[in-house]
Amino acid sequence: MVLGVGWWAYQLHLLQALKRKPDLFLCERLDVKAVFQCAVLALKFPEAPTVKASCGFFTELLPRCGEVEPVGKVVQEDGRMLLIAVLEAIGGQASRSLMDCFADILFALNKHCFSLLSVWIKEALQSPGFPSARLSPEQKDTFSQQILRERVNKRRVKEMVKEFTLLCRGLHGTDYTADY
Structure with missing residues (x-):
């Protein structure tokens, strides 16, 4: 699969399919792991529509962990990679x-995926x-807690993420936070 300009459109189609028919992820021919990994890569793209589509895909996929076995398996195996990409973005790599x-x-x-997240985020x-x-280690510990x-x-999680990204970027307490 080629990651290019049309990737965000592909992500949107995948997101809509996941919403309407989650059992598509039970199809033996679908490489759920490859789809997952491509969506993680799309989180790092510079184009906002691609990133938004990929984020939307994950917010629809993650609730299916318990009901769709291939999804649960790939999240257990590769969910840490997703968390790392999210933290990198929050840390300053994304807008x-x-x-x-x-x-x-x-x-x-x-x-x-609470039990998995609690281990991954601390690590x-x-x-x-x-x-x-x-x-500081204290700031990171406070954020994870x-x-x-x-x-x-x-809404509270969104506030925490906004505060944390400002700390990561050295913008906390500056004039740059006014428009945020």
Whole structure:
């Protein structure tokens, strides 16, 4: 599969198919792992429509972990890779205007894959300099604790992500936060 200009359109079609007919992911010929990995790569694209479509795909896919076995399997195997990509984006690799989309993925992971997320987020944030060299270990620990505690209020998760991305970018408490 070629990742190019039409990737976001492909993602939108995949998202709509997932919403309408999740059992398509039970098809033996569908390589769920490859679709998952391509969607993770799309999170890193510079085009906002591609990133938004990929985020939408994951927010529809993650709730299916328990009901569609191939989805649950790929999330167990490759979900950490998804979390790393989300944290990298929040850490400064994606536009601040997309933070709500990444917060939606974190919220879905927390709501539907809590036990996995609780392990992955602590492991990922232990790495020095990840997702930003501007963060102290205490700031990373506070963020992970806050995220793991909030499994009901999506708006609150979005606020946490916005605050964290400002810390990652060294913008917390500056004039740049006024328009955010």
